[in-house]
Amino acid sequence: MWVYVKDLKKYIGQDVELRGWVWRSRSSGKIAFINLRDGTGIVQVVVEASSVPEETFNNAKKLRMESSLIVKGHVKEEPRAPGGVEVHATEVIPLQIPHEDFPINKPDHSIDYLMDHRHLWLRSRRQMHILYIRDAVLKGIRKFYWENDFVQVDTPIFTGAIGESAGNLFEIDYFDYGKVYLAQTGQLYLEAACMALGRVFNLGPTFRAEKSKTRRHLIEFWMNEAEVAFYEHEDNLKLQENLVSYIVKYVLENAAEHLYALKRDISKLEKIEPPFPRITYTEAVKMLQKKGFDIQWGDDFGGDEETEIAKQFEKPVFVTHYPRKAKAFYMQPDPENPDVVLCDDLIAPEGYGEIIGASQRIHDYDLLVERLKEFNLPIESYDWYLDLRKFGSVPHSGFGLGVERTIAWIAGLEHIREAIPFPRTLYRVHP
RNA sequence: UCCGGCGUAGCUCAAUAGGCAGAGCGGGUGGCUGUUAACCACUAGGUUGGGGGUUCGAGUCCCUCCGCCGGAGCCA
Numbered sequence: 404m405w406v407y408v409k410d411l412k413k414y415i416g417q418d419v420e421l422r423g424w425v426w427r428s429r430s431s432g433k434i435a436f437i438n439l440r441d442g443t444g445i446v447q448v449v450v451e452a453s454s455v456p457e458e459t460f461n462n463a464k465k466l467r468m469e470s471s472l473i474v475k476g477h478v479k480e481e482p483r484a485p486g487g488v489e490v491h492a493t494e495v496i497p498l499q500i501p502h503e504d505f506p507i508n509k510p511d512h513s514i515d516y517l518m519d520h521r522h523l524w525l526r527s528r529r530q531m532h533i534l535y536i537r538d539a540v541l542k543g544i545r546k547f548y549w550e551n552d553f554v555q556v557d558t559p560i561f562t563g564a565i566g567e568s569a570g571n572l573f574e575i576d577y578f579d580y581g582k583v584y585l586a587q588t589g590q591l592y593l594e595a596a597c598m599a600l601g602r603v604f605n606l607g608p609t610f611r612a613e614k615s616k617t618r619r620h621l622i623e624f625w626m627n628e629a630e631v632a633f634y635e636h637e638d639n640l641k642l643q644e645n646l647v648s649y650i651v652k653y654v655l656e657n658a659a660e661h662l663y664a665l666k667r668d669i670s671k672l673e674k675i676e677p678p679f680p681r682i683t684y685t686e687a688v689k690m691l692q693k694k695g696f697d698i699q700w701g702d703d704f705g706g707d708e709e710t711e712i713a714k715q716f717e718k719p720v721f722v723t724h725y726p727r728k729a730k731a732f733y734m735q736p737d738p739e740n741p742d743v744v745l746c747d748d749l750i751a752p753e754g755y756g757e758i759i760g761a762s763q764r765i766h767d768y769d770l771l772v773e774r775l776k777e778f779n780l781p782i783e784s785y786d787w788y789l790d791l792r793k794f795g796s797v798p799h800s801g802f803g804l805g806v807e808r809t810i811a812w813i814a815g816l817e818h819i820r821e822a823i824p825f826p827r828t829l830y831r832v833h834p
Numbered sequence: 835u836c837c838g839g840c841g842u843a844g845c846u847c848a849a850u851a852g853g854c855a856g857a858g859c860g861g862g863u864g865g866c867u868g869u870u871a872a873c874c875a876c877u878a879g880g881u882u883g884g885g886g887g888u889u890c891g892a893g894u895c896c897c898u899c900c901g902c903c904g905g906a907g908c909c910a
Binding site for chain 1: 847907910
């Protein structure tokens with residue numbers, strides 16, 4: 404019977420079949436050890452010359468790192484083994500034995516080398532744990548929305564030249580139509596969809612042609628955006644803190660073993676629950692000035708400033724009410740102070756940076772047109788977006804969550820590139 | 835784009851002040867062992883990223899190109 408390594412404890416005393424790859428192997432004249440991995444875990448297979456046919460033992464000796472194989476054997480409880488069980492082989496069937504060394508065979512390869520071999524690097528234990536955590540984050544996101552009666556609406560990847568900023572777009576030739584662009588955001592489309600369905604979300608890749616190369620940036624990254632009709636600023640904040648807390652809790656409940664394997668400090672994640680602390684932009688600037696930062700009201704925060712703000716809190720912190728001129732054209736002005744807008748950035752703890760950008764959107768047609776002019780944007784490109792304000796316009800709010808930054812924070816990664824299976828960075832699109 | 839750094843064996847690195855290119859790991863062969871980053875012996879493995887220059891002599895100094903890494907700006 405074919406079973407997976409993670410389930411072996413249920414089969415103690417029974418005969419099973421394992422299918423997988425050689426993680427490590429050692430052999431001598433009398434005994435061979437095969438550490439077999441199958442994507443769910445690693446188990447040691449013992450092959451004793453004295454108790455198997457000669458062919459089986461010879462097969463075991465031929466194996467090298469990353470050989471694929473089928474093992475039939477008996478599951479035994481073994482306190483000396485890390486997983487508590489071992490398999491004593493009765494049959495070893497090699498499927499394919501490499502003709503050359505596996506390129507990744509020790510812990511101290513350079514990052515350049517590892518990235519060149521990303522397709523093989525994924526087989527290492529650390530990457531496996533991270534990908535399980537990524538999977539849990541994505542499942543947690545979907546489950547949160549489904550439990551809260553949101554509708555998943557998938558937004559296009561080819562778009563016209565509209566979005567958060569007209570620069571930084573990847574240009575594509577679209578047959579005879581001319582230029583189209585890879586989506587930086589699905590927000591404008593979600594605004595359309597929320598007027599149809601009320602509560603909507605998307606989840607998928609987005610693209611920024613920004614020449615950013617830091618530990619927090621990818622050129623292609625996944626974003627989860629949500630948009631809710633009739634939600635105003637305060638409702639939006641609550642939605643965000645509930646979502647982020649839910650994701651963390653979901654990962655703790657479903658992928659804790661992988662967090663432990665990465666030596667993540669779980670106690671810091673256990674504190675993540677609503678409500679999150681809030682600070683206005685203006686308060687943040689005053690606080691930073693007191694600490695000696697060279698920042699004026701109206702400037703946006705850099706990485707150091709964000710980290711300083713985050714250091715004050717154990718939970719993610721909302722920074723709200725940014726200056727209108729520092730933010731996108733579509734944000735609703737604060738009725739109490741038209742120089743600032745009803746928006747927030749959510750900054751993750753421990754220096755992981757901004758994981759959410761959010762705002763209440765302008766729902767008044769005339770005000771939106773005024774803003775487009777103020778930002779020197781081509782009004783004709785926004786015809787359909789303006790239509791949304793002509794037909795039953797209502798206040799609405801939404802946000803975008805950076806999936807890889809969220810993963811990097813939860814998993815405690817030093818660099819965002821490990822949070823996605825095949826990262827696209829400034830100088831790397833291969834493999 | 836700007837600032838900074840790196841590039842030497844399959845991998846990770848060393849090489850005093852410009853003076854014989856080395857080690858560990860990995861590979862191969864043999865041995866040995868309830869091993870798990872195994873161990874022991876032997877062994878193979880090099881256009882020092884490319885090009886140019888200075889010098890009696892360049893891995894080392896200079897110029898240039900390429901590749902990558904870190905950061906800034908911008909953002910999630």
